[in-house]
C-alpha cells in the first residue's frame with residue numbers, strides 16, 4: 001500500500017513526536033529505514049578495516065554512484081561523493097586557475113558561506129567579483145536580462161566564471177539555472193551551480209542542462225544521512241579540478257596534450273573518513289520509491305508549500321513572496337513577517353526567533369531579512385500537512401507580537 005503523506009508519516013523519521021519541523025531546508029532528515037544499513041556499513045569498517053576500506057567498499061560506492069547518476073542523467077564517472085555542498089563549492093572555486101583581474105559573476109543571494117568564499121577568492125587570487133543585486137520578486141527574464149546586460153557592460157572576455165544557485169537559500173526560491181547555464185555558454189563563461197537544494201526537490205537532467213560544475217546535497221531533500229553530497233564535473237572539465245583535500249592521486253593536468261583524468265582517484269579518498277552515509281543513497285532512493293516516487297513526492301511538497309504558505313500569510317496578515325509567473329516557490333515558501341519598528345539588531349531578532357520557536361513553540365522556520373523586510377522560510381515535506389503550517393504561523397505571529405513590543 002502506498003504511503004499517505006502528512007504528519008502520519010512523521011514516525012518514519014527520527015523527529016521528536018511533538019516537534020513541528022518546518023525547516024527541512026536547513027539540515028534535512030533521513031528516514032529510519034536507512035539506519036540499519038548505515039550501521040551495517042559502519043560495522044563492516046570496524047570488523048575488518050583493511051578489507052573494507054582498501055577493497056570491498058569501492059564496489060558499494062560505485063553502485064550508489066550509478067543509482068544516483070541514473071536519476072540525474074549523467075555518467076557515474078562524472079560524479080564524486082563529497083561531504084557537503086560547501087566542500088563542492090570550495091573545491092571548484094579554489095581549483096579553477098585564475099589570474100589577476102579575472103571576473104567572477106555572482107549574485108547577492110548566494111548562500112552566506114559561498115558569499116564569503118567568493119570574497120576569499122577575490123582577496124587571494126585578485127579576481128574581481130561582479131555581484132548582481134537580486135531584489136525579489138523577480139521573473140526569470142528579469143534575472144537573465146540583468147545578467148546579459150552586466151556581461152556586455154563588463155566585457156564578456158574578462159569573465160572566467162559565473163556562480164549561481166539552482167534554488168537559493170534565502171529567499172528560498174527557484175533560480176533559472178538552466179537558462180543561466182545556456183546564457184553563460186553563449187559567452188564562453190564557465191558555470192558553477194550551487195545546487196545544494198536541488199536533488200530531490202526538482203527533476204535534474206545534468207546532461208541536458210550541461211553546467212560546467214554542479215554540486216548538490218543528498219542530505220537535504222533526497223533523505224540521505226548528513227554528510228552526503230555530489231560534485232558533478234563533466235569530462236571536459238575534470239582536468240581543471242582538484243579536491244579541496246589533496247590526496248596521493250594528485251596529478252598535474254596543465255599539459256593539454258594529456259587528456260587522462262584522475263578525477264575519480266583524486267576524489268575517492270579524502271583521507272580516512274566514515275564513507276557509510278554515501279552508501280545509503282541507493283536505499284534513500286528506494287525509500288522514495290516506496291512513497292510513490294519523485295513525481296509524487298515533489299508534487300505533494302510543491303502543493304503543500306503553496307497552500308501552507310497561503311495559510312501562514314493569512315494568519316500573519318501578510319503575503320507570500322512570489323512573482324507574476326508564480327514560479328519562485330518549490331518546496332520552500334517565503335512568507336512576510338509583520339514586524340514593525342524594533343530597536344533590536346538583525347542578529348538579536350534572528351536569535352530571538354530561534355530561541356522562541358525552538359524552545360517555546362517547539363517548531364522552526366528560518367527567519368531572514370530581504371530588501372529590508374523580514375520573512376520566514378517554511379519548508380514543506382512529506383511528513384507535514386497544512387495544520388503544521390498553521391502551527392508554525394501562529395508561533396511566528398506570537399514571536400512577532402513579542403518583538404514589536406521591544
Ligand SMILES: Cc1ncc(COP(=O)(O)O)c(C=O)c1O
Nearest residue numbers: 084085086111168169194196217
Ligand atoms: C544555497 C546553499 N548553498 C550551500 C549550502 C551549504 O550546504 P552544506 O552546509 O550542506 O555544505 C546551503 C545550506 O543550506 C545552501 O542553502
